[in-house]
Amino acid sequence: MLVSTKWLNEYVNIEGIKPEDLAEQITRSGIEVDSIIDRSQGITNVVVGYVKECVKHPEADKLNICQVDVGEETTQIICGAANIAAGQKVVVARPGAVLPGGMKIKKAKLRGEESNGMICSLQELAVEGKLVAKKYAEGIYVLPETAVPGEDALALLGLDDIVLEFDLTPNRSDALSMLGVAYEVGAILSQGVKLPEISYPESTEKAEDMLKLRIDAKEDNPMYVAKVVKNVKVGESPLWLQNRLMAAGVRPHNNVVDITNYVLMEYGQPLHAFDLDRIGTGQITVRLAEEGEQLTTLDNVERTLHPHQLVITNDKESIALAGVMGGLNTEVHEGTTTVVIESAYFAPASVRRTSRELGLRSDASTRFEKGVDPNRVAAAAERAAQLMSEIAGGEVLAGSVTVDELDKTPKRILLSPDTINNHLGMKISLEEMLSILDRLQIKTEAVNGKLVIDAPTRRQDLNIEEDIIEEIARMHGYDTIPMTLPVTESTPGGLTPYQAKRRTVRAFLEGAGLYQALTYSLTSKEQAQAYALETAPVTELLMPMSEDRSVLRQSLLPHLLEAATYNVARRTDSVALYETGSVFLGKGEDDLPKEVEHVAAVITGKWVDHAWQAEKKAVDFFVLKGIVEGMMNSLGLLKGLTFEKADVKGMHPGRTATIRHNGENIGLIGQVHPSEQKKRDLKNTFVMEMNLEKVLSIETEQLVYVPVPRFPSSSRDIALVVSSETSAGALENVIRNAGGKLLKDIKLFDLYEGDNVEDGKKSVAFSLTYTDSERTLTDEEVVKAHENVLNALTTEAGALLRG
């Protein structure tokens, strides 16, 4: 909403108040003033000029040499506008004038002819092109004949004005009108509002003799007022009216249309003007559209209507889309003489639905869909009739043609001053409350210590006690509310075990060298299920904004890999990222998908890079595996953690494993398939993804200290040659099972394949530690346990013992 302070001053006296101060007060008491627009834009020295003579420039086809009376003198100005002509009153920027953007006007010579200034278009005076009447959109602006040469053109055009731009919240539709704004400002300044005085001569003819009205859909249209004005002369509106419309952001058209728009802006009541002759039937019938009914609206679009959409008809065919836009077939045009002014109450839900369905929003629909003031419907029609009479030379027929079943009684709200104070934590006196409500012109009586409030119908947002509490609080000032803390039962607060463990996981991964990433949940259909630990129907958006973000992910890895590529492309060759976030497993259309939190990581490039000490190490499977093990260890879940070679689409078949805990699949780890790496412009890249919810829900034993061994341990090394196929994990299992309870630790410390080892074989070495927490082990005991291990390795794993 654009509020011209010049216009506003008609209803409340704001003279002498600095616009910045006014804006601040309005903002602080409830309506945010987004910006303060000085329409004059620093323009100086523009005056009215009278074009006495206008001839073609001998040296330039498109230029005209004009002799212009600018009051104190007649001077020569060269003008290139196509619509310039002798006899016009125009806007002249005199030499020395400053135009928007700081452009200075100087005397100049154009193709040998002197030019003492510039004849201006409205755009050159910083009026937006879309607000300039079509007639002048492509050329200079022509002022009315009454303009006096030498007069200040800025004031004449109403550009010496400050406009406040309101950012209105949806509840404050009352401020979508100048009068509504006046009530608000009046309350702030403790002033009354001066309403327009409506009076005009009425014809002896009666409106109802010329127009019949029937409403067939009273639920959607409980009130309809039609006024008939004849002998209207359609033409340009007076400058003051055009100026106000432009200040409000509305483009002037002709006086009839301008009047409806003016009253819309003034009262907040949308009006429509029909050409009675074009209606043709002398009848207006409001009904729901028929399926497939066609209507060409004023914007020249042919629209196909649906049966629940409300239309105005001439009883035969539709002539307007109720509350949204008029029809082209009954538009007021230059030759119109008899006008029907429509002022109606259309149900908010109906207008909102129609406007949404047709993708058509207008100044009218935005007001109707929030609910207009029932008590201004008739008044607005009268105001328009008055202006038609005053400005368009119309003769207003007596009375209105009306159907009215609209409830116009104000809403009654009862509440006690204590409720208000308890809610706010304040002590506002009853007198003060009454005074605030009086300033807001909310009719209130104090009866038996209770406030009995009749909320004015212009304030559709006042319905319940809390609404009144807000009115009192905001006018009293939020600064005056004290600061206290809630007095509630004291609760410990804190993280749930899940949340606490999730923080542990993050802290561990970061400590291990990974940066936390945050990627989008929406992805493309192709990527949605890539690397998913578990797949289910994908959850698809009804209307995605792009194919890339059309479905919800079932794995975190595709986006993490994209992040790796993004970094590598920017010369960050070594990337280590992790993310915790949900994946979405669909459960059919009518149910919410199952959301499962996962943790995933990606590493590529170098893991250790300490050049001057010649320490460089590329990432590999075991770096990431170590991180997974460490993470599980930090959760007390290392025991039971196993890795099992696996084949996963998009992963390196020889370097990928399923991660299990006590046999249950909890995730995957491995290298991205080389061809996939290539596609993503990545070198060797390793990833892991785990079902975090599953991991964090595994029950762990309570942490209890195990005594530090008091007795020395004994270690033995084993070197073996086994088939290349035999996994280290399998060997460890054999050793662990055979070693018995004295075997405390197994460490693989050497692995070799190649020279000196038979083809198809590998050499592996373990270091075994034996301990008893109760006593020092004897040599015999260790030998016995170790022999068991050696035997088992030979017989169960086919190992050949070396050295």
Added chain:
Amino acid sequence: MEQQLKELKERALEQIKEAGTLKELNEVRVAYLGKKGPITDLLKGMGKLPADERPKMGALVNVIRETVTEVLEERLVKLEEQAINEQLEKETIDVTLPGRPARTGNHHPITRVVEEIEDFFISMGFEIAEGPEVEKDYYNFEALNLPKGHPARDMQDSFYISEDILLRTHTSPVQARTMEAKGGEPIKIICPGKVYRRDNDDATHSHQFTQIEGLVIGEDIRMSDLKGTLSLFAKKMFGDEREIRLRPSFFPFTEPSVEMDISCFNCGGDGCNVCKKTGWIEILGAGMVHPNVLKMAGYDPTVVSGFAFGMGPERIAMLKYGVEDIRHFYTNDVRFVSQFHRTEA
């Protein structure tokens, strides 16, 4: 004999002096004081002396032994010191060479802000509630006093999955779900999480972003409690000197509704680019829980009241760290994320 002893002493002291290394010194010690050395021999030979000479000679030998031992010890200390000095010389490094980097990562800046907010409210006795990102229209809108067709739904363009299911547009549905689950009990929760809106991604909009909301419900919760709580929060997040101001606003789920500004932490309120010359920065929306919201969740608005607030960690991070483009939070550029490493405590 006496002369012999004197010479022996002189010789020994001379050799101790000449010993240049610990090894040489040890050889001298073995040579004179060892079991096969001359002093031991002398003491062993004492028995052969006449009885009246034994005490005198014994004393003399002992003196010599003590003197030699003493001088030897002194020399030992000196040589050890010398050896250590040599070692230190050899081990000297260029301390200006670069250190071996300790590999660490860090929180994403959004998590950093979220956890900071969480921790503040935890200290105030709040719990953290979480809920689904894909929501029923009921919890996202209807239970929050936004029935179908409500004009305020325009404020939040949504990604719908079906007519009744959508990506949540705020974390308020978690509040609705918590209220429903608590069945009339008092509540003090913080709800952080991802939310989604139909916006084209640009410098200030992101189709996915983060929200953190709070809700307190109980008997006699007043608007002054909201103001006091948020004031403490502002000081904790943005510094002790921060002041707050509330401006009237509108949210369908609160009445009265406010927006909260904090005095600009950059200029202290004098006006600068951060606060767009106003001295104030808008930081969050809040209000008293709308009675319809309470009613729908089974609370009696004549008995209990509550306040709620919500803010965007992206906005807070942008303000706090001077980040100019919201998209930085979602590109995961290591050069960006790694800047949020150090503590600010």
